[in-house]
Amino acid sequence: MITRLVRGGLAAALAVTTLTTGAALAAPATAATTTVSGPDVTVTQAGNYPIFPVDSTNFAVTWKSTGTADVTGVTRLTVDLPPGLTTDGALMYSTPYDYTFSQTVSPDGRRLEAVFTGTRAPGRSDFMKVMVRSHGTPPSGVITVTAANKDDVDPSDNVSRYQLGSGLLPAVTPAAPTVTGTTPGTGPAAGGTAVTISGTGLTNGFALFGNTPATGSCTATACTVTAPAGTGSVPVTLVTPGGSAAASSFTYTP
Incomplete structure (x- = not known):
């Protein structure tokens, strides 16, 4: 019997192998793996x-x-x-x-x-x-x-x-986010506009203005972020561990 304790609170691993005359050791079962199609x-x-x-x-x-x-x-x-x-x-x-x-x-x-x-x-x-x-x-x-x-x-x-x-602990799948509103929809090209994105399932989310992440924080139902600098009209995407959702576009003013 071999007992090994791992730092960090992992449970002790206990392995006992019994050999019986004429008995064959069965190969451990291997779980099938599936590669997800697309970026993951x-x-x-x-x-x-x-x-x-x-x-x-x-x-x-x-x-x-x-x-x-x-x-x-x-x-x-x-x-x-x-x-x-x-x-x-x-x-x-x-x-x-x-x-x-x-x-x-x-x-x-x-x-x-x-x-x-x-x-x-x-x-x-x-x-x-x-x-x-x-x-x-x-x-x-x-x-x-x-x-x-x-x-x-x-x-x-x-x-x-x-x-x-x-x-x-066992894996959990977070809920997909939904976006119900984005205000305001315009701000100066220098950035700095406080923008509120409302919806559901927004925990641990962040906002992309085009491809640029905005600073800020999210609760389950709202994200308050600061628009980065930019030009023209850019799509706003709310991204969470559960997926992404399109918000209203943001238009930069001169």
Whole structure:
């Protein structure tokens, strides 16, 4: 009997093999895999999670192009930590540097938002290490990671949840977003206009003005964003881990 304990609260792996004279060992069953037709981003997490009341460690968030077509443009990632944990941010490790990457951390340190822009052929992956700390209480709760890309065709692999002290939770498929209104519809070319996008299923969403992401935040029913600089009339798209929805276009005035 072999018992192996893994840091981060994963359950102990217990393996017992009994050999009987004349008995053949059966090959393990292999689950069939299906490649999604079109661009598809899959997000996962793994690594060293906090296990002590006062702890400092890191875990990895990996996103991979798993469909049959390139993933292009903006992929937005979020990391939400339970009470008692905070992050100082993430370190990007992917090379070559054929992408742009930026991140912000909420004032309370419990939410990280990252914007990754680049083209990824099927099979290519990237990852960041999220630095995380516990502050005096035994770590508990769920770490939730999401990924969203405008062209993603399969939302079933866009959310990863890890139960501290237990392990990965079953996958969940977020609801597709709907947009019911966008106000205002115009603003100066320099940008800076506060725009409200209303609808449903907008949690962890972000807005694209053309192909440029806007800064801001979303609840389940509304996103308040700041229009980036631009010219002419551009489409506005609300993108969430559950899919994307077209909003009204935005027209820049001289």
